[in-house]
Amino acid sequence: MNASHRIVTASPHIKAADDTPTIMWSVVASLAPVVASAVYFFGPSALLVLAASVAGALAPEALLGNRGARSLRDGSAIITGVLLGLTLPPGIPLWMAFLGGAFGIGFGKLVYGGLGQNVFNPALLGRAFLQAAFPVAITTWPAASKNWWALQGDNFAFPLMSPKVPDALSGATPLGLMKFEQTSTPSLDLILGSTSGSLGETSGLIILVCGAYLAARKHLEWRIPASILATVAVFSAILYAIDSAHYPSPVFALFSGGLMLGAVFMATDMVTSPVTHRGCWIFGVGIGLLVVTIRLWGGLSEGVMYAILLMNALVPFINRATQPRTFGALEAESKP
Amino acid sequence: MPAKPTFRSGVHPDDAKELTAASPIRRLAFPSEVVLPLQQHTGAPAKLMVRVGDHVERGDMIASAQGFISSPVHASASGTIRAIGPWPHPNGNFETAVQIEVDRYSAQMPRRRLVPDWEELSREQTVAAVQDAGVVGLGGAAFPAHVKLSPPPDQVIDTLLVNGCECEPYLTSDHRVMLEYSERVYLGIRIMLHCLGIERAIVGIEQNKPDAIEVMRSAAPADLDIEVRTLEAKYPQGAEKMLIKALLDREVPSGGLPGKVGVVVQNVGSVATVAEVFETGLPLVERIVTVTGHGVRKPGNWIVPVGTRLRDLVAESGGLTDDASEIIFGGPMMGIAVANLDTPVLKGTSGVVVLSESEAPPKEHYPCIRCGHCLEACPVFLNPQRLGNLAMSERWDEMVDHHLMDCMLCGCCSYVCPSNIPLSQLFGMAKTALRRRPAA
Numbered sequence: 154m155n156a157s158h159r160i161v162t163a164s165p166h167i168k169a170a171d172d173t174p175t176i177m178w179s180v181v182a183s184l185a186p187v188v189a190s191a192v193y194f195f196g197p198s199a200l201l202v203l204a205a206s207v208a209g210a211l212a213p214e215a216l217l218g219n220r221g222a223r224s225l226r227d228g229s230a231i232i233t234g235v236l237l238g239l240t241l242p243p244g245i246p247l248w249m250a251f252l253g254g255a256f257g258i259g260f261g262k263l264v265y266g267g268l269g270q271n272v273f274n275p276a277l278l279g280r281a282f283l284q285a286a287f288p289v290a291i292t293t294w295p296a297a298s299k300n301w302w303a304l305q306g307d308n309f310a311f312p313l314m315s316p317k318v319p320d321a322l323s324g325a326t327p328l329g330l331m332k333f334e335q336t337s338t339p340s341l342d343l344i345l346g347s348t349s350g351s352l353g354e355t356s357g358l359i360i361l362v363c364g365a366y367l368a369a370r371k372h373l374e375w376r377i378p379a380s381i382l383a384t385v386a387v388f389s390a391i392l393y394a395i396d397s398a399h400y401p402s403p404v405f406a407l408f409s410g411g412l413m414l415g416a417v418f419m420a421t422d423m424v425t426s427p428v429t430h431r432g433c434w435i436f437g438v439g440i441g442l443l444v445v446t447i448r449l450w451g452g453l454s455e456g457v458m459y460a461i462l463l464m465n466a467l468v469p470f471i472n473r474a475t476q477p478r479t480f481g482a483l484e485a486e487s488k489p
Numbered sequence: 490m491p492a493k494p495t496f497r498s499g500v501h502p503d504d505a506k507e508l509t510a511a512s513p514i515r516r517l518a519f520p521s522e523v524v525l526p527l528q529q530h531t532g533a534p535a536k537l538m539v540r541v542g543d544h545v546e547r548g549d550m551i552a553s554a555q556g557f558i559s560s561p562v563h564a565s566a567s568g569t570i571r572a573i574g575p576w577p578h579p580n581g582n583f584e585t586a587v588q589i590e591v592d593r594y595s596a597q598m599p600r601r602r603l604v605p606d607w608e609e610l611s612r613e614q615t616v617a618a619v620q621d622a623g624v625v626g627l628g629g630a631a632f633p634a635h636v637k638l639s640p641p642p643d644q645v646i647d648t649l650l651v652n653g654c655e656c657e658p659y660l661t662s663d664h665r666v667m668l669e670y671s672e673r674v675y676l677g678i679r680i681m682l683h684c685l686g687i688e689r690a691i692v693g694i695e696q697n698k699p700d701a702i703e704v705m706r707s708a709a710p711a712d713l714d715i716e717v718r719t720l721e722a723k724y725p726q727g728a729e730k731m732l733i734k735a736l737l738d739r740e741v742p743s744g745g746l747p748g749k750v751g752v753v754v755q756n757v758g759s760v761a762t763v764a765e766v767f768e769t770g771l772p773l774v775e776r777i778v779t780v781t782g783h784g785v786r787k788p789g790n791w792i793v794p795v796g797t798r799l800r801d802l803v804a805e806s807g808g809l810t811d812d813a814s815e816i817i818f819g820g821p822m823m824g825i826a827v828a829n830l831d832t833p834v835l836k837g838t839s840g841v842v843v844l845s846e847s848e849a850p851p852k853e854h855y856p857c858i859r860c861g862h863c864l865e866a867c868p869v870f871l872n873p874q875r876l877g878n879l880a881m882s883e884r885w886d887e888m889v890d891h892h893l894m895d896c897m898l899c900g901c902c903s904y905v906c907p908s909n910i911p912l913s914q915l916f917g918m919a920k921t922a923l924r925r926r927p928a929a
Contacts, residue, residue: 424858
């Protein structure tokens with residue numbers, strides 16, 4: 154009989170297979186098609202921007218993470234980097250993308266205590282920082298280019314110097330066209346993604362498929378994108394029914410801008426979304442309402458980022474207000 | 490196929506029952522020594538009646554019940570009392586136990602005794618006979634069976650639920666009892682219905698035991714109001730509250746017992762044991778134990794005397810494999826890991842699971858990512874995520890406000906946690922801390 158070693162642990166002695174790194178890496182894997190479509194539409198610039206934002210996210214995590222370089226192994230910083238990159242225009246200077254990633258992880262996550270402790274989605278915080286710091290660079294959209302290999306802007310601008318803006322770059326996003334020029338974009342172009350915009354703002358269809366895969370593996374809470382998209386669709390449909398000349402159609406609202414990416418990959422960040430089912434519905438409806446409100450009546454053409462960040466701030470309260478009723482407790486007795 | 494009745498939430502671990510589900514129950518040879526702790530049940534420990542050097546026959550009472558919520562202990566083999574003192578107990582502590590050196594030449598026949606005829610006995614006399622025989626719940630918690638059979642007069646019981654779920658992975662002793670001793674189970678049900686003065690019983694079996702469902706259905710006596718129902722295979726389907734919810738759609742109030750909703754739940758093994766008491770007159774001195782897991786060479790379902798040491802049980806099961814890593818008394822979800830091979834099988838030990846290194850690999854701990862999987866898994870709808878945070882900062886009173894006392898330590902939250910946070914261990918710790926705290 155082998156008596157060399159015997160472990161004694163507390164029950165349960167068996168465990169479900171999925172651990173935190175598995176979940177994180179499966180999110181990374183499911184972002185691969187989204188990245189591929191960004192590269193397909195925007196060429197090498199897309200890869201460069203994504204590489205810079207990922208490098209920016211990894212650097213502070215590796216240097217300052219409370220688990221040291223081990224922090225990198227759980228895959229969560231890569232998600233932040235990729236998601237941030239996907240919110241950026243393809244022509245942004247790489248040093249800005251890097252800085253955004255570093256800010257997102259450094260000030261969006263590590264100052265709170267690292268993985269699991271942050272209040273706001275780090276990728277969106279990184280983007281909000283870039284929006285405030287470099288409002289021109291982050292809203293400069295390339296026009297459709299003939300040559301796939303051509304860079305989409307001054308990616309290699311020297312740090313802290315303003316990028317050159319060549320004349321050829323005069324594209325505008327469907328949302329910008331809608332808001333500032335009252336021009337609409339064909340729905341099919343929106344759904345397939347052959348429009349101008351940030352790297353991940355293009356193909357809503359691919360994002361939905363990737364999200365469905367994650368939801369099937371229980372690595373994504375489907376109630377959040379479902380409630381966001383349903384709210385945006387219903388709210389837009391009501392406005393469209395009232396005044397179709399002035400307000401966009403629900404299909405346009407769903408497939409334009411960063412809504413798909415935000416609803417499927419950003420709002421569902423486990424750390425910054427509610428833990429209860431009812432809380433997820435409230436969270437999603439809130440984001441949906443804010444997105445439409447900011448897009449239609451705010452100063453910006455896109456509102457997904459601020460909608461999610463605002464609702465992130467409410468998550469602790471939503472969690473507290475939506476505690477499940479304990480089994481066998483009377484409705485009135487189950488309060489905290 | 491229509492959905493089988495069940496409860497909300499819970500988990501679906503790999504049940505690994507194929508290791509022993511097809512192994513018929515076999516009786517092992519008597520070991521050279523049995524060790525009988527005085528505390529083998531929920532309630533007051535039994536009171537010692539013997540001294541070192543005494544000779545006892547199989548079935549003799551060696552410790553008597555102390556009060557109503559207590560149970561006597563009987564010699565499980567004929568022999569001589571070698572020692573009385575502290576002995577490793579499956580609960581991890583040392584507890585007072587009686588060590589009997591088994592008489593090698595004894596036929597192990599019990600003394601001649603009067604077999605009570607339950608049909609002639611009053612309800613009270615029948616219940617007393619069950620207590621005298623030391624019958625406790627064989628499903629794991631070892632709550633004295635007679636207590637559940639004598640509900641307080643203000644409670645109106647209408648249904649006896651017989652628990653054949655065996656929702657713990659790996660274990661198959663209840664499964665085999667239903668297959669091989671269905672007649673005895675039905676006799677036990679008759680006796681229990683007599684004790685309770687009611688007519689109706691429901692047997693609940695998870696759908697992963699179709700053969701047991703079929704046997705129990707075909708053996709059901711026509712003169713009794715008995716229903717055999719198939720339940721979804723899901724852990725912890727066999728928890729009393731979950732079983733009552735699934736079979737009767739009644740919710741036991743928080744802090745209450747099943748009697749509050751008119752139900753008594755008994756495990757099939759306990760039911761069969763009660764029948765045996767009235768068939769043979771022999772008290773609870775042996776039980777069926779599933780010895781299984783990939784860490785043991787010859788898994789099987791064995792009848793062994795209560796008090797058989799782990800050492801003997803493992804030896805009879807072909808010994809441990811080279812990669813055996815963890816030995817568990819009970820199932821892998823709620824059972825207790827033991828290291829000492831002298832630990833004895835108790836009345837409530839439904840199985841011994843020996844996990845190999847690949848079945849119980851070491852898991853790295855990560856920070857909580859608030860995924861909410863624990864809330865989805867909790868069968869009593871607690872917020873283990875919040876409770877876990879409170880436990881780590883020792884805020885016991887706030888945990889009580891968050892319904893810690895409704896937690897039954899089933900382990901579903903720990904099972905699903907992707908960050909491998911030992912949630913149910915933290916909750917067990919919190920309960921212990923609260924229990925030990927002097928009353929203010």
